[in-house]
Amino acid sequence: MRLREKGKDEIVHLGWDEAQAALQAGTHVVADASGEGSEKAHEESEGDEPDLDGMTRADLDKLAAERGVDVSKAGNKAEVIAALRAA
Template sequence: MRLREKGKPDGAIVTLAWDAAQAALLAGTHVSAEHEGSEGEHGPDQPAESGDLDAKTQPELEAVAAERGVDISGAKTKADVNAALRARP
């Protein structure tokens, strides 16, 4: 998940694993940077394939995540992988 340190609008965007990102958001130290700009550290945003994602198996979703550069290290289930992909289209 892409985050920016709270209170630093010109600060660097960092990509954290899902669990670490959630902890940072809950602690109030970071804010989401998911929708800032059209390009992140992994290149241009990819179009969401929400209908196609539901039909894919977990290994297929993991391959899509790897292709898009989405960190799913904290994902334990297919739903977790799916949520991570939807959070970063």
């Protein structure tokens, strides 16, 4: 795994077990694909699925329309989420 020690710029490569130990200890953070890493919660990045469960029904309907997913027969938020995940 690609990690970065907190407060430093250098990227290190660790095996899975060592990386998990370093992350759990709080001494390292995951380095993203660009090699930058983040010390704050991972924000949604391009290509990642948004937090569908945290979205309102109106936002889900808008997202479905943008993706071309027909949710007209969805009776509730859970059905819209299921349709979006299946698409």
